[in-house]
Amino acid sequence: xxxxxxxxxxxxxxxxxxxxxxxxxxxxxxxxxxxxxxxxxxxxxxxxxxxxxxxxxxxxxxxxxxxxxxxxxxxxxxxxxxxxxxxxxxxxxxxxxxxxxxxxxxxxxxxxxxxxxxxxxxxxxxxxxxxxxxxxxxxxxxxxxxxxxxxxxxxxxxxxxxxxxxxxxxxxxxxxxxxxxxxxxxxxxxxxxxxxxxxxxxxxxxxxxxxxxxxxxxxxxxxxxxxxxxxxxxxxxxxxxxxxxxxxxxxxxxxxxxxxxxxxxxxxxxxxxxxxxxxxxxxxxxxxxxxxxxxxxxxxxxxxxxxxxxxxxxxxxxxxxxxxxxxxxxxxxxxxxxxxxxxxxxxxxxxxxxxxxxxxxxxxxxxxxxxxxxxxxxxxxxxxxxxxxxxxxxxxxxxxxxxxxxxxxxxxxxxxxxxxxxxxxxxxxxxxxxxxxxxxxxxxxxxxxxxxxxxxxxxxxxxxxxxxxxxxxxxxxxxxxxxxxxxxxxxxxxxxxxxxxxxxxxxxxxxxxxxxxxxxxxxxxxxxxxxxxxxxxxxxxxxxxxxxxxxxxxxxxxxxxxx
Amino acid sequence: xxxxxxxxxxxxxxxxxxxxxxxxxxxxxxxxxxxxxxxxxxxxxxxxxxxxxxxxxxxxxxxxxxxxxxxxxxxxxxxxxxxxxxxxxxxxxxxxxxxxxxxxxxxxxxxxxxxxxxxxxxxxxxxxxxxxxxxxxxxxxxxxxxxxxxxxxxxxxxxxxxxx
Numbered sequence: 251x252x253x254x255x256x257x258x259x260x261x262x263x264x265x266x267x268x269x270x271x272x273x274x275x276x277x278x279x280x281x282x283x284x285x286x287x288x289x290x291x292x293x294x295x296x297x298x299x300x301x302x303x304x305x306x307x308x309x310x311x312x313x314x315x316x317x318x319x320x321x322x323x324x325x326x327x328x329x330x331x332x333x334x335x336x337x338x339x340x341x342x343x344x345x346x347x348x349x350x351x352x353x354x355x356x357x358x359x360x361x362x363x364x365x366x367x368x369x370x371x372x373x374x375x376x377x378x379x380x381x382x383x384x385x386x387x388x389x390x391x392x393x394x395x396x397x398x399x400x401x402x403x404x405x406x407x408x409x410x411x412x413x414x415x416x417x418x419x420x421x422x423x424x425x426x427x428x429x430x431x432x433x434x435x436x437x438x439x440x441x442x443x444x445x446x447x448x449x450x451x452x453x454x455x456x457x458x459x460x461x462x463x464x465x466x467x468x469x470x471x472x473x474x475x476x477x478x479x480x481x482x483x484x485x486x487x488x489x490x491x492x493x494x495x496x497x498x499x500x501x502x503x504x505x506x507x508x509x510x511x512x513x514x515x516x517x518x519x520x521x522x523x524x525x526x527x528x529x530x531x532x533x534x535x536x537x538x539x540x541x542x543x544x545x546x547x548x549x550x551x552x553x554x555x556x557x558x559x560x561x562x563x564x565x566x567x568x569x570x571x572x573x574x575x576x577x578x579x580x581x582x583x584x585x586x587x588x589x590x591x592x593x594x595x596x597x598x599x600x601x602x603x604x605x606x607x608x609x610x611x612x613x614x615x616x617x618x619x620x621x622x623x624x625x626x627x628x629x630x631x632x633x634x635x636x637x638x639x640x641x642x643x644x645x646x647x648x649x650x651x652x653x654x655x656x657x658x659x660x661x662x663x664x665x666x667x668x669x670x671x672x673x674x675x676x677x678x679x680x681x682x683x684x685x686x687x688x689x690x691x692x693x694x695x696x697x698x699x700x701x702x703x704x705x706x707x708x709x710x711x712x713x714x715x716x717x718x719x720x721x722x723x724x725x726x727x728x729x730x731x732x733x734x735x736x737x738x739x740x741x742x743x744x745x746x747x748x749x750x751x752x753x754x755x756x757x758x759x760x761x762x763x764x765x766x767x768x769x770x771x772x773x774x775x776x777x778x779x780x781x782x783x784x785x786x787x788x789x790x791x792x793x794x795x796x797x798x799x800x801x802x803x804x805x806x807x808x809x810x811x812x813x
Numbered sequence: 814x815x816x817x818x819x820x821x822x823x824x825x826x827x828x829x830x831x832x833x834x835x836x837x838x839x840x841x842x843x844x845x846x847x848x849x850x851x852x853x854x855x856x857x858x859x860x861x862x863x864x865x866x867x868x869x870x871x872x873x874x875x876x877x878x879x880x881x882x883x884x885x886x887x888x889x890x891x892x893x894x895x896x897x898x899x900x901x902x903x904x905x906x907x908x909x910x911x912x913x914x915x916x917x918x919x920x921x922x923x924x925x926x927x928x929x930x931x932x933x934x935x936x937x938x939x940x941x942x943x944x945x946x947x948x949x950x951x952x953x954x955x956x957x958x959x960x961x962x963x964x965x966x967x968x969x970x971x972x973x974x975x976x977x
Binding site (some may be wrong): 263305367368371375379396430431432433543554555559560 | 826827828831834835838839842872874876879880882883884885888908915
């Protein structure tokens with residue numbers, strides 16, 4: 251049959267199982283939007299391209315499916331750059347379609363022309379400029395394949411307008427196998443290294459599992475749990491790994507690293523075996539790298555060979571799908587008798603008793619932000635999907651919301667993108683309408699993509715935004731307080747909109763909470779909203795800090811605060 | 814400590830627009846240092862071959878190799894530093910050559926089995942091929958006459974024998 255490039259594109263999307271895309275129209279994508287007009291694909295209209303990108307990312311994190319967004323050329327495409335980088339740093343599978351000026355205008359500095367394939371080279375897993383309509387189908391299939399396989403990541407497909415307009419003969423033929431010479435999907439593992447790993451695990455008396463986002467990407471939470479519980483190995487998680495092992499279980503140590511728990515950091519510092527699973531020894535985790543896990547042999551399991559040995563030397567490297575590798579290890583490990591690792595677990599219990607996460611009472615009479623997270627956790631039974639922005643709100647969430655399941659925390663771990671959480675929450679709510687979806691925000695970061703309220707109202711998505719409003723850029727202020735003699739340089743956010751009126755102006759519900767006895771009722775009211783987003787504006791202590799913390803450059807043993 | 818040294822990587826890539834940029838962007842972003850880079854066609858029109866000389870210890874070379882493999886358009890990487898291989902570079906040297914020194918220059922050209930490819934009124938252009946040592950030697954020999962302009966291709970290399 252004769253089809254236009256734009257129609258072929260939508261056909262290919264449906265072949266990939268895409269039912270929802272997040273986008274924003276413009277001149278160069280007019281042919282695609284015209285084809286969408288009669289399509290079964292649901293299109294969610296963002297109010298800023300960055301919002302569309304983060305929504306596709308949130309959709310992907312919540313489901314494990316590839317998120318899709320569509321924007322126009324030039325500024326539409328460049329507005330996506332932060333969202334693409336966010337997905338790249340956290341290995342999230344999204345495919346971004348960007349419009350491009352007509353082929354004959356490329357390179358001529360045409361109106362709304364930007365070299366988006368050039369711009370996104372270092373922030374994508376791969377990208378394409380489609381030069382011929384005839385190549386479209388293969389490229390779309392490759393793009394999805396590359397985005398979701400091995401270590402996932404964002405792929406950009408740039409679509410010149412004439413390529414979308416051109417009519418060609420198109421036969422919707424069968425799905426031939428994808429064959430990319432320079433890209434093979436990882437299968438299997440080095441079984442010799444599995445034996446080495448099993449030996450080390452059997453010998454260890456003070457083992458720790460260190461789980462990252464790779465466990466979630468590989469759908470390996472069950473296997474991780476089996477390994478931890480069969481061998482009584484405590485589990486610490488990176489920010490990206492939270493939910494990989496239930497945070498409310500006894501073997502959980504919570505998060506490690508700069509704002510990790512003391513007991514997680516002490517355990518890593520004292521362990522004799524560290525089993526890193528789908529994690530990458532990032533600087534926020536290791537802090538002073540020479541002092542990281544100084545007594546431990548290290549097993550590193552990762553899909554990306556380039557991560558192994560990148561930051562620390564590894565005793566047993568295992569490249570492979572985390573899920574497959576853990577299955578192979580579990581199969582070779584027997585159950586252990588009651589009381590295995592008893593001394594080690596007792597030591598950890600002592601640390602947990604001595605250094606629990608705790609916070610002081612308010613010094614200025616305003617609400618303590620940690621209390622809000624505890625209440626949200628309690629009232630959602632720990633079963634909500636929680637998105638966060640970046641900064642103190644993110645760290646308090648990591649501390650006080652005990653994530654039980656993978657894919658329930660959506661947060662920009664690698665790039666640390668303010669403005670990520672709310673659009674990501676919209677993406678997640680679209681993907682999982684039956685789940686409670688909450689964005690934990692700060693008063694600074696929520697203003698970075700607040701325009702997306704219009705989307706949530708229009709789409710009748712009862713996403714809840716909890717603003718922990720301290721009238722500061724809290725995390726930066728905290729560092730200024732600790733390391734720059736309280737010189738609060740440009741972190742005061744006292745001048746801000748009335749978030750209640752702002753919510754109402756968009757057609758959302760807004761509730762301000764300033765007293766402890768209002769907290770629970772406000773959250774309950776928000777949870778009861780069926781078709782409207784709710785903004786909860788919690789006025790929290792202005793100078794509450796995130797503790798404990800490892801000052802930058804110090805070793806994990808030297809934590810300050812939280813006593 | 815692994816010792817710092819030059820490695821020669823033979824990198825087989827898809828012959829597509831932008832592949833060179835992908836490779837050089839990766840080097841720049843990760844802070845690896847390219848000593849020389851030569852790229853050209855191969856016996857297969859869909860495949861290009863890059864010869865990259867990179868400075869770094871074994872750990873850095875391992876990272877370079879692994880990161881390069883992550884590029885979808887990179888098909889194969891072989892570190893041929895330790896292989897028995899044929900290395901060649903081509904150089905064009907424009908040298909000052911007044912009539913009184915021309916004979917001397919011609920003699921040097923013959924010793925190095927190089928060629929004179931252009932004769933100007935006061936200059937000669939000399940073309941030479943060889944491994945890096947030979948190219949440096951001819952450059953040194955001609956320097957006293959005054960080198961006006963010099964351009965080197967960067968090294969290309971091939972492993973000896975039947976292996977590919």
